[in-house]
Amino acid sequence: MQHSLAKRGHRMSVVERVRAAYARIAQVDRPEIWIDLRPEADVLADAAALEARHTAGEPLPLYGKLAAVKGNIDVAGLPTTAGCPAYACHxxxxxxxxxxxxxxxxLILGTTNLDQFATGLVxxxxxxxxxxxxxDPSRISGGSSAGSAVAVALGIADLALGTxxxxxxxxxxxxxxxVGLKPTRGLIPTRGVVxxxxxxxxxxxxxxxxxxxTLALGCLTGPDAGDPTSRTAPPARRLSGRARIGIPRPDQLGELRTGWADAFARAASEFPGAEPVTVDIEPFLQAARLLYEGTFVAERYTAVGEFLDAHPxxxxxxxxxIISGARDLPAHRVFADFATLDRLRLDADAVLSTVDALLLPTTxxxxxxxxxxxDPVGVNTRLGRFTxxxxLLDLCALAIPAGEVDGLPFGVMLAGRAFDDLLLADLARSVPARVRIAVVGAHLRGQPLNHELTSRGGRFVAAAATTPEYxxxxxxxxxxxxxxxxxxxxGAAIAVEVWELPVRGFGEFVANIPAPLTIGRIRLADGETVSGFLCEPVAVDGAADITGxxxxxxxxxxxTGT
Structure with missing residues (x-):
């Protein structure tokens, strides 16, 4: 949830949102997110120019959205390093x-950190x-688009580009x-990407x-004359009637983290009106193994191998x-793997012809x-089982949050045929409505009453802040x-967390809130108003003011001094 400041009773200006973003950057103290963070003054100047464009009536579907860009994608004025300073170009x-x-x-905030040369999922x-x-800072963020994801999750950026x-x-x-949206190959041009x-x-x-x-996707798609891999999408296929969602056989889920198989089963039951269909995902799993165990890794050597040989x-x-090991792979094996992939693609297409999409654990x-x-290689390999x-099979995919297990996020992924990007979004939106609530104290993650949210199906959405009137x-x-x-x-801006609860769970939760606390409407810094914890003013007489x-x-x- 983007942290930005607003004047009382008014939606915050773009300039104010930029200032709040940089305040949030200082607050979270995560320098490893960024490779090059633009000076605040430069982004403020862009914000002022953007407001002038808006005032002049220019259509701006992403007006005022703050964006971060993975460090292997060109941003004019910043070096493109792909996570390797010696490789930098300008x-x-x-x-x-x-x-x-x-x-x-x-508005572009800067370029973000990544697994070097986009090689890794850690x-x-x-x-x-x-x-x-x-x-949980003791755990990995996942990669390779690590900094981009964390910039959004920590409430610094609204949107971020990864690869x-x-x-x-x-x-x-x-x-x-x-949310992580991997579009159909070629919908967003890759020119200017290492x-x-x-x-x-x-x-x-x-x-x-x-x-x-999906709003961002609509602004990013379309062919590019300088990119031979870019494509034009045909008319989108949308849901009509009852959707069929392919669910893998339980034995094909493999070894999941404790509690994740149950969380996946719960997530699969949350698509109302959809018919779950058990499918055999073996062709997909075999194709997944080809990416690194086969010869397709040689294409990584084509990209940066000579540079690495010269700069080990x-x-x-x-x-x-990983990359240098692909240097001497024989060409005949490449063509054998292409033949294998062609066969697997036919088998995968046969599976997808029976359903509208697959539903899988994301990792x-x-x-x-x-x-x-x-175990850097072994752990990484396991993380890519479903991605x-x-x-390789020319599919689109959409990763969506599906709650928490033991205080850590759990997510699922919808995968579908090429150009079914919007259909996947329709499926994701079909999950029953949830109510957002801002929590400020004992219900925060890691605090003693957080279980009152999680036990009712609550899931964390984002870190956020109020407007400066509390x-x-x-x-x-x-x-x-x-x-x-x-x-x-x-008043001042106060840090909160935004959670989502099923409608029924929200009602149960609110019914058990003890006085002097109450549930009212809280104004968040990004302009959204949500339900949240407030306190009867009489109850703070004599209480310590901790606003600072x-x-x-x-x-x-x-x-506690910690």
């Missing part, structure tokens, strides 16, 4: 994907540092609790919601071993940074709780 123009973001009214293979998970060859736009979405595997690379989109992701000391050791586990350090096949007090309760009060003047800490967690940390 583009004179934006990649088409970035230029289209700007044309639609988005987010740790970078000289700029491992990108820590937005929810996705093997799952880099979907795995980090799942592990950080956001290639990983040029023939199957995609530019991907991270967002808070499916609607935001500038490469991440794991990335170097298999959420390892710690230490686990990845101990590696999509581009004060926060420490109440004398057990367990300790804060009281949030809206004031006429002298900016939020409950900061206050508790100051109290």
């Amino acid at each position: 583009p004179a123009e934006d990649a088409p994907a970035v230029a289209r973001l700007r044309a639609a009214g988005a 987010g740790t293979r970078s000289p700029y540092g491992a990108v820590r998970n937005a929810v 996705d060859t093997a799952g880099s736009g979907r795995v980090p979405a799942a592990l950080n609790g956001i 290639p990983a595997c040029r023939s199957i690379d995609c530019v991907s989109v991270f967002a808070r919601t499916v609607d935001e992701a 000391d500038d490469a991440d050791p794991t990335v170097f071993s 298999t586990d959420h390892p710690s940074l230490a686990e990845v350090a101990a 590696n096949f999509a581009n 004060r926060l007090y420490a109440l004398d309760t057990t367990p300790p709780k804060p009281g949030l009060v809206r004031v006429a003047g002298g 800490h900016g939020g409950w967690l900061s206050y508790r940390e100051a109290l």
Whole structure:
């Protein structure tokens, strides 16, 4: 949830949103997210120019959206490093994907960290540092589009561009609790992107919601005269009648993290009116193994192999071993793998002809940074079980949040035929409506009453902040709780978390809120108004005013000295 400030009673201006974003960057203190963060003054100047365009009546579907861009995509004025400083080039123009973001009214904050040369699903293979998970900093963020995903998950950016060859736009979405849209190959031009595997690379989109992701997709798609891999989409196929969703056989889920098989089963039951159809996903799993176990990895050597041969000391050791190891693969094996893939594509098409989409866990586990350090290749391989096949088989895919397990995000993925991108979005939107609620104290993640949300089907949406018209007090309760009060003047922006609850779960939750707390309407910094915790003003008489800490967690940390 984007942190931006608003004048009381008014939707925040674009300039104010930029200032709040940089305040949020300082607050979260995650320098590893960025490779090059643009100076705030430069983005403010862009914001002023954007407001002038808006005032002049220019259509701007992404007006005021703050965007981050993966560091292997060209942004004019910033070096493109692909996670390797020695490789840096200085583009004179934006990649088409970035230029289209700007044309639609988005503001670019900077370039984000990644697994070097987009080789990895872990987010740790970078000289700029491992990108820590937005929810649990001891765990990986997922990669390779690590910084882009975390920038959205931490409420800094509204949208972010990633790339996705093997799952880099979907795995980090799942592990950080956001949406990751991997479009059909060629819908978004890849000119201006450092290639990983040029023939199957995609530019991907991270967002808070499916609607935001598909809005951005609509602004980014279309052929590019300088990109021979770009394509024009045919008329979109939309849902008509009852959808059929393919569910893998239980034995084909493989070894999932504890609790994830049950979470997947719950997610599969949340598509009302859809008919679940058990399907055999073996052709997809075999295609997934081809991506790294076969010869397709040789295309990574074509992209950057000669550079790595000349600069071995500038490469991440794991990335170097993967790419350089493909140098001497014989050509006859490449053609054999193409023949195998053709057969698997026929088998996969036969499966997809019986359903509208597949539903799969996005990934298999959420390892710690230490686990990845101990087994960098093995862990990475397991994470790509359900994502590696999509581009080889020319599929589109959409990763969506599906709740939490043991306090960590869990996500599922819809995969469908080429150009069914909007159909997948329709399916994702068919999940029953949920109510958003802002929590400010004991119901935050890791706090003693968080279970009251999770036990009722609650799922974390994003970190957020209120508009600057609230004060926060420490109440004398057990367990300790804060009281949030809206004031006429002298308020401040207060950190909150936004959660979603099923309608029934929301009703049960609200019915058990004890006085002096109450559920009212809270104004968030991005202009949204949601249900949330407020406190009766009489209850804060004599209570400690902790507004200056900016939020409950900061206050508790100051109290304990941790």
